[in-house]
Amino acid sequence: MELIDIINIVLENKGRAILLTVKPNDDLRNDLGLDSLDLAELTVRIESEFDIDIFENGLVKTVGEIQDKLGK
Amino acid sequence: MSKVFYRDLTTGQSTSYVELLKDLTSATHYNLYCRSKDYYVVFKSIVLSLLLNQEIILLDDDLSQEEVESQVGKIQNSEVLISEVDRVFLSRILTLDELFENITKSQKNWRITLFTSGTTGIPKMISHDFTSITRSVKQTNKHTSSVWGFAYNSTHMAGIQVFFQALLNKNTIVKLFKLGREEILKEINDNKITHISATPTFYRLLLPVDQVCPSVERLTSGGERFDRKVFESLSRMFPNASIVNVYASTEAGTVFASDGDTFSVKPNFKNLVKFENDELYLHKTIMGSSNTIQLQQNEWYATGDLIQIISKDPIRFIFISRKNEMINVGGYKVNPGEVEDVLKMIDGIKQVRVYGKKNSLLGNIICADILRTNSEITELDIRAVLQNKIQDFKIPRVIKFVESIETTRTGKIKRN
Numbered sequence: 001m002e003l004i005d006i007i008n009i010v011l012e013n014k015g016r017a018i019l020l021t022v023k024p025n026d027d028l029r030n031d032l033g034l035d036s037l038d039l040a041e042l043t044v045r046i047e048s049e050f051d052i053d054i055f056e057n058g059l060v061k062t063v064g065e066i067q068d069k070l071g072k
Numbered sequence: 073m074s075k076v077f078y079r080d081l082t083t084g085q086s087t088s089y090v091e092l093l094k095d096l097t098s099a100t101h102y103n104l105y106c107r108s109k110d111y112y113v114v115f116k117s118i119v120l121s122l123l124l125n126q127e128i129i130l131l132d133d134d135l136s137q138e139e140v141e142s143q144v145g146k147i148q149n150s151e152v153l154i155s156e157v158d159r160v161f162l163s164r165i166l167t168l169d170e171l172f173e174n175i176t177k178s179q180k181n182w183r184i185t186l187f188t189s190g191t192t193g194i195p196k197m198i199s200h201d202f203t204s205i206t207r208s209v210k211q212t213n214k215h216t217s218s219v220w221g222f223a224y225n226s227t228h229m230a231g232i233q234v235f236f237q238a239l240l241n242k243n244t245i246v247k248l249f250k251l252g253r254e255e256i257l258k259e260i261n262d263n264k265i266t267h268i269s270a271t272p273t274f275y276r277l278l279l280p281v282d283q284v285c286p287s288v289e290r291l292t293s294g295g296e297r298f299d300r301k302v303f304e305s306l307s308r309m310f311p312n313a314s315i316v317n318v319y320a321s322t323e324a325g326t327v328f329a330s331d332g333d334t335f336s337v338k339p340n341f342k343n344l345v346k347f348e349n350d351e352l353y354l355h356k357t358i359m360g361s362s363n364t365i366q367l368q369q370n371e372w373y374a375t376g377d378l379i380q381i382i383s384k385d386p387i388r389f390i391f392i393s394r395k396n397e398m399i400n401v402g403g404y405k406v407n408p409g410e411v412e413d414v415l416k417m418i419d420g421i422k423q424v425r426v427y428g429k430k431n432s433l434l435g436n437i438i439c440a441d442i443l444r445t446n447s448e449i450t451e452l453d454i455r456a457v458l459q460n461k462i463q464d465f466k467i468p469r470v471i472k473f474v475e476s477i478e479t480t481r482t483g484k485i486k487r488n
Contacts (some may be wrong), residue, residue, distance in 0.1 A: 012452060013451065013452060013455050013469075014455075015456065015459070029252050029253070030252060030254075036273065036277060036402060036433060036434060037401075037402075037434070037437075037464060037465060037469065039433055040402075040431045040433045040434040040437045040469065041437065041469035041470065043431060043432065043433055043437075044429060044431060044437055044439075044469065044470050045470065053432055055431075055432040055433045056432050058279050058280045058305070059253075059276070059277065059279050059280055061253075
């Protein structure tokens with residue numbers, strides 16, 4: 001599963017339209033509209049897919065920062 | 073220019089104390105129940121109830137109709153016309169000094185009732201009178217220049233305590249709750265906020281340290297434990313602030329405060345606190361009143377908080393965990409049993425287990441294992457149903473469909 005698929009699961013779960021693309025500059029809160037509960041859900045889902053806790057060493061703000069943590 | 077009472081970036085609202093006074097003295101209606109997304113409406117309603125010496129019941133704005141009615145029964149149209157006598161009384165309050173004099177006059181009938189997810193998980197009503205709700209308010213000349221960042225729900229105990237602390241010192245309240253990180257930091261610096269009280273989750277979301285907020289003098293946190301790393305980062309972000317942990321509950325308000333992890337009992341509470349089997353007990357005189365509070369020997373309330381004593385005289389202790397199974401999600405307490413009950417009411421679901429999973433952002437996140445009888449029911453369907461039934465933070469964010477759910481020997485669902 002790709003990062004965008006995981007983001008889309010979170011968006012779909014809260015009844016929002018899915019995204020066709022994401023850009024590294026996309027802000028998780030401001031552009032994707034995720035609140036802190038959504039971010040926590042995203043963390044758990046990414047962790048179960050990639051075994052990496054993206055928030056372990058502080059806050060991530062953008063899609064690109066997640067991609068960095070996942071080494072992509 | 074008159075001092076700002078309340079400022080809300082999301083609505084662009086900035087209301088001065090003089091405008092508050094005007095709104096209060098021209099009020100025509102009063103409502104026993106207060107439920108509004110607009111914090112100003114909540115705050116104004118509380119002050120109005122004080123002036124009228126009437127009870128006020130605060131309801132969370134995000135509660136569904138079902139949840140509200142399960143707590144207070146059917147709400148009839150509770151808005152009433154303010155009596156002629158009271159309207160004349162209100163219209164004669166001409167200055168802010170008179171307003172505050174009337175707010176703090178003896179409030180014989182006044183009660184404020186709010187709800188807690190509390191120790192049982194079933195929301196329970198807790199009422200406080202003016203003395204008990206303002207017990208922890210500090211009023212000195214030093215506090216008159218404080219500017220408060222408001223980072224709680226306006227209908228919750230923590231929010232109400234911040235509100236009274238600010239109101240009784242005529243401070244400005246700046247809403248920070250539900251703002252984005254950049255907006256919060258901008259509001260803090262633009263308004264020169266001096267005091268913030270919030271959950272550790274709120275503070276965690278302010279990191280990383282890429283700017284400083286020199287105006288802040290004091291950061292208070294409660295609800296869940298602060299880890300070292302966050303504490304250190306915050307000290308850099310707020311270089312002039314002292315960082316304080318408080319122990320507070322809807323039942324008792326603020327009882328202890330500490331620096332770091334270790335709590336001590338304030339001298340005037342010394343005989344009103346006891347420890348038994350590592351559990352913290354509070355005396356009934358520091359509790360609000362409620363029919364649902366169970367007291368031991370008619371006197372002591374078991375908080376369900378397990379503690380470890382560090383030193384005996386004076387007594388110092390740290391909090392270890394909750395005695396029961398409540399899951400702490402970003403400072404909000406979730407009773408897994410309550411969520412399980414709602415899930416089990418959905419057609420096609422046979423058995424469920426709700427549990428917390430550790431999460432670096434919120435402390436815990438709610439997860440559910442579900443045993444279906446209808447294999448077509450999806451996570452999406454379930455989430456959609458729950459959206460209208462329970463508050464957002466109680467909804468399981470990860471649902472796993474399983475073949476069986478482990479139970480204990482007594483038939484209870486096994487919890488980790």
